Amino acid sequence: MTNHPRISKRIAAIAESATLKVDAKAKSLQAAGRPVISYAAGEPDFATPAHIVEAAAAAVLEPKNYRYTPAAGLPELREAIAAKTLRDSGLEVAPSQVIVTNGGKQAVYESFATLLDPGDEVLVPTPFWTTYPEAIALAGGVPVEVFAGSDQNYLVTVEQLEAALTPRTKVLLFVSPSNPTGAVYSSEQTKAIGEWAEANGLWVISDEIYQNLVYDGLRAVSIVEAVPALADRTLLVNGVAKTYAMTGWRVGWMVGPQDAIKAASNLQSHLSSNVANISQRAAIAALNGPQDTVDVMRETYQRRRSLIVDGLNAIDGMHVPTPEGAFYVYADVTGLLGRTWGGVTPTTSLELADLILDQIEVATVPGEAFGPSGYLRLSYALGDEALLEGVGRLQRLFA
Template sequence: MARISQRIGSIAESATLKVDAKAKSLKAAGRPVISFAAGEPDFATPEHIVEAAAAAVHDPRNHRYTPAAGLPELREAIAAKTARDSAWAVEPSQVVVTNGGKQAVYQAFATLLDPGDEVLVPTPFWTTYPEAIALAGGTPVEVFAGSEQEYLVTVEQLEAARTPRTKVLLFVSPSNPTGSVYSPEQTAAIGAWAEEHGLWVISDEIYQNLTYDGVRAASIVEATPALADRTILVNGVAKTYAMTGWRVGWMVGPADAIKAASNLQSHLSSNVSNVSQRAAIAALTGPQEPVAEMLAAFDRRRRAIVEGLNAIDGIRTPTPTGAFYVYPDVSGLLGREWAGRTPSTSLELADLVLEEAEVAAVPGEAFGPSGFLRFSYALGDDALAEGVARLQRLFA
């Protein structure tokens, strides 16, 4: 009899966290590694949010269990944000507060999927999606769009991948790992297609407030209101408010799906830390100027890294309009000799870059096909400039 269950034993470690951990280990050993691996803002959480948490620590109300689905005040704030940013008027009862966006993603799939149900996964994808789908008994079906399409899948591609077992479409805009944002017209077309075929949609909107060049990430429910009865939105405070460590995410959806997810959470984790929930209330309802300041810095870094990477022969980097990642096509570097090595995959290329240039990036194999690298530009300007310069020297 196996010591570890087949279901859990088949899960792969998060590739992004693995690369980041290796980079940190090398830095701890004294090597001057610059890491572009982690999807984590380098800013401190805004002070008014920290102050709200500090006050919450001393309030005895927060020392006890609270409703598993979340503090009523936070569910109200999330409902207001959903109406404001996703143009979907929901009741607070349609919200479940989760321990970060990852729990929301897992619970969304667990709530909807039965064994054998298929999920269409636009690719490149965030590394956790296929694992969460598999844990829920579903089957991920990759639908790949390359750099020539700005990594945006089409209705025709989705239709070609649809089968009688397709139950859910995963929709992510802005995207991790590519930073691509679907236009309102593209979003409406995909939403209408999903509605036509009776599919559920799980839409990850964690980066919806991080967009550039006047681009707005339209919610799929806004673009196709008829989908409201079959859509679950996933979101959180981690990226917009530099709160990755606070672990507050949420799900928004139809009453029956949210009730089922709440029942699951009541057995899985109960309530999210009350202190973190109080901090999230301050984030959503308090001053938004710190968000604008962080966004301006991300925009500056976005332009710098795209320009710097595209100066390297063999790299093609589409300009992202959302999130804080670039996803260059590095196939032009493969099969060529660099520092005495000839990488044939982006996995081998990422290892070469880490060893020879002391720069950490995540290989495309973590997000789909080989031939790509993901760089997060959520790091300091000086570190970004030095990291790009090292790559330019290595691939000169």
């Protein structure tokens, strides 16, 4: 008898999502009655706007929504996404250049799966969202980390990308605003990076899931708007989860050249078929309906951002650049490592996160989930009271 492994090596190599793992642990402790403050989840604490919920409720009563629909998405939603892409990314596309996916994660996975062959390299600006390297590896690709620390406000340069370029490089990953750092590339930086990618014949996968969550009157300029020549070699990834507080509805999308979208549609037709029609109807209402609730949420996040940045920067040994987008701070905690807190001397941010959870019941995600050690990610998409309580606990721990 052949002694095959029980689990495929490819799947066994996948690491559990660190952000979801920490969030699950925090929720388990909360369910047990522990007063845990969790900064772990990248999830708005707002309810989905009422007009979106009402559209979904109406859709439940429509028998046409009980059936299979096109794997690439409802025609009306693809039209709405094309309109949003022109409105917010400055790129005019046909609805046939859109595929609707089960959340942004499926769009990320399918983007890499569509473009990569074994051994192809992807330049990954670091710190990175924890799912990117896993999705690249599943597609047979090789993630190449290009690190920018807090001294660069977590923004990589063309020079750094050039130094990481090899004959095997096929794709540049571009994320602005960033998860986990909240960093936003300026229009000039975006243009420079886009022109470099175009000159080197690279594909670009641009994750724009946070493009509507930017602060101080700024705008996240899409790389295809900054460099229109890139449109034929760029896949845009987006979704309704963050902007509209719809994480549980599971609607994302990809936008790109016809050939790439057709290939991704073929993959999705076997992988999952269509996204749930009720969720798609809700997404149509989100994109085509009033946007005033988005403005309210963005204003609230901006206010919370000031609270958490000021509170954490008051801690000796912690440095937090002010993020310009998303709803995370990425704290440089190297100044806290190697010092003793409550009888424990952490030497890594993983050990520091464990210490914080154990001693003051505050959940954070360590930098090891996003690249090098020495950092903590904290989401400020939680209520004001919890946010301030958690910051207060951290200040008292590290006083």
